Amino acid sequence: MRCRKCPQRAVLRLPRHNTAFCGPCLTEFVNTQVQKAIKAQAMFSPDDRILVAVSGGKDSLALWEILLKLGYRADALYVDLGISGYSDRSREKVERFTHDVAEPCGAKLTIHTIADDAGAGIKELATLVKRPTCSTCGTIKRYQFNRIAWENKYDVMATGHNLDDEAARLLGNVLQWQEEYLQKQSPTLPASVEGFAKKVKPLYRMTEREMAAYAVVNRIDYLVEECPMAKGAKMLVYKDVLNRLEAESPGTKHRFYWGFLDKQKKAAAASSTLDMAHLDQATLQPCDTCKQPTTAGTCSFCRMMARAKTPTH
């Protein structure tokens, strides 16, 4: 199989685009797609300070690398979840990448350790607050990412969510018609209210397979295993199901998610109250404990921390 852009041997077929690329042409393709994403969704400009949330996996490390190569001012944040046999290894990958790739570009890494702040790792915390590990983790990561980006005056926070992640999330939300979540599923969420950092997903145009190939081609040393806590998570089932549909009809994920974005854009154009910033301003207020924006009186993070500190009988 030959690359469709040059005479080299192809390393990846992209059935959804009916094409195939060699390593360098794949890299160029990914870079172009990320730039298109940044522009199409008004994510950030070259002057903005970006905080990339990195986990040690392929997507977030590749995202950091791409942004640095494209000349953006991108630092990173790693949240150490304290999962034994996993967090130490992912942290090592992130630290090595920082040393080898990011620091030479003048970028820096911030590490936030859950146990320092909450007195326990994510697993123990989930047990304490009697909630599933993945949702406990989600609440904590969302909170800390936002807080650290905001407090350190970053213009925008970027995560490595790819098309597979977004399509799976959309499928889950659509299967249950979660209107509220559907409204908030966008590759760019504005800094709508005081205390809320702008959030972007520059890899929303890339599939998981494409990002894995990109990471291999570009010798990004990432942690291959999924988080051991995620076993049996619904998102993995949704991804499986979408892979099945994609195999039957290449481009399914792409049409599903992009079609949704088009629909959302039209709805927002038709009604200014469906605009994300308006929605946030109408529903968010400062948490009575930590002052970060929340729809409740006390935010879910503070409620969780309060529960974790309540002695059990």
Added chain:
Amino acid sequence: MRCRKCPQRAVLRLPRHNTAFCGPCLTEFVNTQVQKAIKAQAMFSPDDRILVAVSGGKDSLALWEILLKLGYRADALYVDLGISGYSDRSREKVERFTHDVAEPCGAKLTIHTIADDAGAGIKELATLVKRPTCSTCGTIKRYQFNRIAWENKYDVMATGHNLDDEAARLLGNVLQWQEEYLQKQSPTLPASVEGFAKKVKPLYRMTEREMAAYAVVNRIDYLVEECPMAKGAKMLVYKDVLNRLEAESPGTKHRFYWGFLDKQKKAAAASSTLDMAHLDQATLQPCDTCKQPTTAGTCSFCRMMARAKTPTH
């Protein structure tokens, strides 16, 4: 495993309702659900004349049987597609059922043979008009069902589509955000304009498994095989995928489709122009050939027939 309503042995588990039923209790459950469907979606009243579209499969024959047992005035229509080795066997099932079950209740069967009308069976016709067999078949069946129901002054036309059918169709429409199809996906479509029969799906609350068990318990002699033309059809992939999701989380199909109906109802209540009758009145006009309602100048059936009659060179 015991029936949850009586001391008998259960024949079917219904994980989505966290229950299990013996044969008679399953039958009662199905009857109740069909009556709920008829009432909730304002399908028809005991005085209405109903035309059931029967194919020889479990759903449509069971539907006809249920409506007759519940005391409704239900005749049936069978469309002979002329698929050799299949249509003859399905027709035989329908004719036997008519003789054994329907005629003793005073109901009658009408048979429409595609070949009599179009000069060829569905397979040959699809080849002639250069379209996939399933879409050719869909166009012809929709047209003839509507025409025959309308010309014979039936108040309503009923089809045996079950929850699996509707959820699979919804998934297909959502994956591609087919707004127009999404608007028209409802268990009751009104007789909105002259020439358009009212259409209902009284089995939309029942899964395929539940209907298969119902048919076996009630000794309905139906054709088990799927249509040989449907092999590889996308609907089967969607059904497979939904079965996978249902196994992971019982009630998925149910929540997906009913959640959609709720959402649709709210949208229609908020805007009278989203009401089905208004949508139809705004977009339909009589076909310039056959006078049946269509969104185009000539309806898709007449265009197809014209193409079939054009000599090929």
